[in-house]
Amino acid sequence: MLMTFKSRAAAEILMYREHAQRILDMLGKDVDQGVITVAELPAAIARLEKEIEASRAEARAHQAEEEAARDSFDKDDDDVAPVQSVSFATRAYPLLEMMRAALKEQLPVMWGV
Template sequence: MLYKFKSQAAAEVIMLQPDAETLLKIIGKSPAPQGIVTVDQVPAAVAALHKAIEAQEAAANAPAADKSDDETDTSGGVSLRSRAGPFIELLEKSAAAGKDVVWGV
């Protein structure tokens, strides 16, 4: 399933379900088929995303000896910063224009 995030202030952002649900959980939203991030909620959402990005990058930069086998990521996957970047940009542009961000509508 795809999530399509829309705003009247910026181009839509389309994400695969697992990635979108991860971002929604980070910002405190239920990964529901439909939802909204209001203009008032954007600052907290952006702050939560930046905090999660910093935490992931700190964990990735920690010495390998500090990580258990389960925590060691050798897949070279896409970082949270890369996945969240377009969504953060959409949130910021929408807030600047005074518009909400919706999905599934």
């Protein structure tokens, strides 16, 4: 199911509920309906930035492990393409940008309304 994040400070953002839930859980918000008030935005932005950086560091470490494992296998397997996935940072970044714009404009971010 898709969710729509709204703020008059930015364009609407559509996100799958399962991906939005991780972000909203970390912010202590209900996934069905809610608001990040102007007063809550600085802490929410800091928390999301910290989580994005942690996920990027984890992805770099995971990539290094995969490359080391790939190097240890037979070179005949080079024609097998690695599995690509969308990172948490990539999924969360549009909402982070919306939150930054909302803070600048002193407007809330809402969903489920």
